[in-house]
Amino acid sequence: MKGERKYILSLLLVLMVTRVSAQNSQILYYMNLPQNHLVNPALRSSNSLYIGLPVLSGINMNINNNFVNFSDVFMKAESSDSIITFLHPDYDVDDFIDKIYDKNSLEPEIAVQLFGLGFSVGKSSYVFLDITERVDGNTVIPGNLLKLVLKGNEQFIGDKIDLSSLRGDLKYYREIGLGFSKDFSDKLRIGIKGKLLFGIAGASIDNRLLGITVNEDYSHTFDADLAVNISGPVKVIMDENQDIKSIDIDDERFNTGSGIEDFLLSNKNMGLGFDIGATYNISEKLMVSAAITDIGYIRWKKEITNLKSKNQFEFSGLNMVDVVNRTKTFDEVADDMLDSLKNAFKVSRTSKPFTTWLPYGITLGGSYNLTDKFSVGLLSYSRIIGRQIRESLTLSANVNLGNSLSTSLGYTFANHRVDNIGAGLAFRAGFFQFYMLADRIPIMWNKVIIDDSTIPLPSCWNTVNLRLGMNIVFGNKVREKNDKPMILVE
């Protein structure tokens, strides 16, 4: 029991310590690292050649939620030394509700670079290739749903409990990107990257309409136009009434090597994507840049399950006319109503291919070189996920000593918070370049004791963005009179 508790608590902690908004690597943008073309394909490092080895080259992890922090869920009791939750009778749950947004998101993202290669071609061109395994998740829990569970529906009388922002996407896919960048003039550099996407498994909620209208007379109107699309080893068992009986993971295939291979190397779920970006030197010291990244989609065709429900149902109470005129008993009227509700939202199952779009980002940046090695930058990054836009603004100070040492210190305004201090550090030892960067560094920590273990946790994280890895790099000849923060090679 203790072990289970420890496990559950640990999982909760991982999910709750983070409060994040737009996820990218703002700190990476102005660092002299080969990976900076991931945030703007027009950017390049000062190396003439870099090779990223599987796994070692780069791991990028984001786990984000924008609504609860550890201290929002667990707190110290005022009258004792106990730890209580926000559901404890001594705690005012309204304080918790005040922290809930209209759209509360949880966005885990893990990217592992399987292979990376970048090299200069000619004087100003740069070609790069990346193979990356990516797992992207995006869940939006409507604030109204949480309020409904915690406080009930009375607060919505005469209003609509809008749940149309409910969303859930989880994608595991492989990205093979090939791009190049080139100086088109002394001032303008443009980069573009095409991507071939191979979906491995994915699930997506297509929420076109979901809501409950609570009328003044306490009647309720339920609207749903919802589909759950799954591509992956999932078995949905329906009973004789075509109701869902169970949903199981078909894990037998993973017992054999060929089964695992078939799962991981399938190319039936294909998609395309691209990044495009540009930099422009207004003067020797001032540069502006822009990029659009992760425009793309995956068309899922393999092992498809679509579960759909679309209807409207109005419940205004059990009609007593039949009971009064003795044609039905009260129990029969209640059963009829339940049958109607069940039939209204009957789930149908199909196997039609579906498409998921990648969340894409728009970056606008500007940097000013105070010296040839020290610059300050301002970066705006917008991440568009369906109908949601996440906005962040980063002010950074950057030091780039060729590629022997590159550091950046950033201060990000994001997600209603201004205490996001991030930093990055990269240094080179021979052909090896090591780097680690985070968009938000926790300054204050909490000590969490579970059984006999002590786990340090950030007291308030607005962003968990950790990128680390090692590159093999060659060449670092900096062209004179180039004031760009990403140092071009002749």
Added chain:
Amino acid sequence: MLRRIFLFISIVMILFTISCIKETYDMNKLSEEAHLAPTFAISAVKGNILFSDIVEQSDTVVFDEDNFIKLIFHEDSVFYLKGSDFHTSLKAGKLNESYFDKLGLNYLSPDNYSKGVALKYVADFKPETFDSDIEDILSHIEGTILISDPSIRLNYKNSFTDSIEMTFNARGKRDNNTVDLNLAPFQITSPGSGKKDTADVFIINKLNSSLPEIASMLPEKIDFSGTATVTTSLVNSQFLQSRIYGSVEIEIPLEFRMQNLQFADTVDNFLDEDGDDAVSSQDFESLSVIINAKNEFPLAVSVEMSLFDSKEDSVISTVAANDIIHSAPVDSNGKTRINEVTETTTKIEFTEEFFNSIEKADKIIFTFTFNTTGNTSQNVKIYSDYKIDFTAAMVLKANINLK
């Protein structure tokens, strides 16, 4: 410049490496207490119910052409008398030669028993009792109701040619109270010349009797009795073969007035039953029932629900909803002014104190109080097309213990 760079790097390193502990959370001391108290509001029941949905038209419940409702009760063969049932006031017995001999009267012939001597001959009805069969319901009712215009149709068929005077008695009974009809004797129509018999109706109503008082007492039983009196000087075989028989039809138009007419009933405390479906006082912090009604009936209803401890013989807690349904306005004839009927909303609140008392009570007393529009000042009429359009919603503040 180098100094600035080193300073910058130092800051970065410090941020990476230096941190301080803000709080310590010992999760081994995590309280498992967890509680939710959401408030849910949901419409529970509704109905747009006509009177005719509640009570179907039948031989007893009759809707006239205007949909006005009358209750009609039939009692056949209230009396059946033949000539030989009659006797003089001097001596009872069967009319025959022996009878007249004992009277010292001249017996002439079987066709001419007492010619020339006019005597009063009397026959008694066999007493009948009309049982309303609502004794159990009536035992729960208290208060005042005035049924304004009931009537009894006395349907009879008569073949006596001589004039008959009838005395018709009715006595309403409820508990130890009785009310007499107080109907004066009346004449029965005789068949005209050359006719064998005749059928006619005698109406008993508020103009000639105390029938409204009997009806308004809501009698459990009505005893009927009476006599028929013939004054004749000729008793012959035709007289002996004559018959008079009749039935009654009690007609109660639903035109009445009520003031605080109460119906009370005591049931076992179903709120404190064990079992999966039982309602536990622990499950709620509060409960309200909101009733919204558009009532076309000129009848207001109030409800009281009392938790009762029969061992202590005391009421522990009461929830009262006055005028849970408001009465509709009526015109001078007592008919609802449909266009002026408005929607009314009533909230019944079940308090925490009420829920806490549930376990102490073994009985629940429901008391319904009815008042007609205008109370004692006006009669109201009930029509079969009156309806009540209502919804009842529950607002429930749950007490969910997640521990």
